[in-house]
Amino acid sequence: MRLGKKRSTIREIFEYGNRRAKIVGRENIFDFSLGNPSVAPPNCVTEEINAFVAQEKAEVLHGYTSATGLEWVRQAMADSLNSRFGTAFNKDNFYMTVGAAASICIVLKAIACPGDEFIVPAPYFPEYKCWIENTVGGKCVLIPAEPKDFQINFAELEKSLSANTKAVIINSPNNPSGAVYSEETIKKLAVLLEKTAAKFGHPIYLISDEPYREIVFDGFKRPFVTKYYKNTFICYSFSKSLSLPGERIGYVVVPDEMEDCKDVYAAVCGAGRILGYVNAPSLFQRVAGKCADKTADISIYNKNRDVLYEGLINAGYSCVKPNGAFYMFPRTLEADDYAFCEKAKEYDLLLVPGTDFGCPGHCRIAYCVQTETIERALPLFKKLAADYGIR
Ligand code: PLP
Numbered sequence: 001m002r003l004g005k006k007r008s009t010i011r012e013i014f015e016y017g018n019r020r021a022k023i024v025g026r027e028n029i030f031d032f033s034l035g036n037p038s039v040a041p042p043n044c045v046t047e048e049i050n051a052f053v054a055q056e057k058a059e060v061l062h063g064y065t066s067a068t069g070l071e072w073v074r075q076a077m078a079d080s081l082n083s084r085f086g087t088a089f090n091k092d093n094f095y096m097t098v099g100a101a102a103s104i105c106i107v108l109k110a111i112a113c114p115g116d117e118f119i120v121p122a123p124y125f126p127e128y129k130c131w132i133e134n135t136v137g138g139k140c141v142l143i144p145a146e147p148k149d150f151q152i153n154f155a156e157l158e159k160s161l162s163a164n165t166k167a168v169i170i171n172s173p174n175n176p177s178g179a180v181y182s183e184e185t186i187k188k189l190a191v192l193l194e195k196t197a198a199k200f201g202h203p204i205y206l207i208s209d210e211p212y213r214e215i216v217f218d219g220f221k222r223p224f225v226t227k228y229y230k231n232t233f234i235c236y237s238f239s240k241s242l243s244l245p246g247e248r249i250g251y252v253v254v255p256d257e258m259e260d261c262k263d264v265y266a267a268v269c270g271a272g273r274i275l276g277y278v279n280a281p282s283l284f285q286r287v288a289g290k291c292a293d294k295t296a297d298i299s300i301y302n303k304n305r306d307v308l309y310e311g312l313i314n315a316g317y318s319c320v321k322p323n324g325a326f327y328m329f330p331r332t333l334e335a336d337d338y339a340f341c342e343k344a345k346e347y348d349l350l351l352v353p354g355t356d357f358g359c360p361g362h363c364r365i366a367y368c369v370q371t372e373t374i375e376r377a378l379p380l381f382k383k384l385a386a387d388y389g390i391r
């Protein structure tokens with residue numbers, strides 16, 4: 001019963017928006033609460049669904065698959081990463097999942113032992129804490145953000161590493177800041193984790209949660225993490241890159257370079273079983289297998305970022321310019337981010353307080369909305385700023 005007591009703030013704001021829309025009309029609600037992609041999936045998704053439905057025997061198409069995922073699909077995942085990122089994966093490095101949420105829960109379950117600590121640098125996706133504490137009974141160690149650029153706060157990370165550290169969870173491009181970790185950040189992290197693992201005599205895993213991997217702007221080069229640190233799990237999903245969040249399809253990568261990789265892979269399979277996932281959706285494994293190199297039209301998010309960023313800066317807000325994902329994380333105009341987001345509601349601007357992401361004094365704006373919605377919201381952001389004496 002305890003589990004139903006605390007709801008996600010993001011979901012609560014989203015539900016508030018739905019209630020409010022019934023009163024003032026949907027078009028007058030500026031709902032920036034939820035990371036639901038606003039861009040349609042690429043054409044290949046519908047084409048492949050139709051082709052599989054037409055060509056595959058229904059009992060095969062909708063049947064169970066092997067727990068790890070279809071072999072050709074896993075090989076397609078490997079080929080796609082190898083051609084785009086110069087890696088050398090094969091099908092046996094992949095375990096197909098029900099999206100990134102499942103990927104992360106499975107990895108946590110595969111590696112967690114009693115007393116383990118999992119380090120999460122802020123700003124972070126709030127579900128991590130929930131999964132660490134409830135799925136595996138681990139301790140979630142939160143690290144304060146580095147608000148000047150939202151890279152990792154290494155001074156705080158170093159202080160938090162201990163003999164009990166089992167893993168560090170990173171997310172780049174980041175939800176909520178939109179920051180993309182630089183090569184310098186990843187290299188520094190790899191050196192620190194190698195050093196700490198050697199000191200304590202056991203591996204420290206890096207869990208790289210990367211559902212926004214392909215949503216990167218201005219040609220920014222996002223480092224591929226397994227190339228820098230061997231004990232890295234990749235937790236991926238097609239929720240954002242192919243705009244398929246409701247279809248629940250993703251994967252875990254266990255690289256060959258990982259210590260005891262075969263045993264770890266077996267533990268991932270065991271964890272998927274224990275958590276009751278059985279197999280990833282059969283039809284959407286196939287669709288992902290065919291569309292792994294494609295994305296939805298990312299340029300729309302790039303445009304939204306530009307329009308929103310320029311508008312906010314012109315209105316007097318301060319914000320680190322995001323390089324990826326579809327979130328912006330400006331400073332709130334008063335220290336209490338909850339109070340600020342409440343005030344924003346007076347203009348029907350629905351924002352999420354930064355405290356929920358471990359970073360008070362900020363708010364998250366999910367700009368995966370129509371560009372026109374942002375354009376119509378900007379005068380309201382201006383009025384909100386004026387309430388704080390900014391003109
Ligand atoms: N990780 C991050 C950082 C996310 O933002 C999300 C969803 O918004 C997830 C994981 C979960 O993704 P999925 O829908 O693939 O389970």
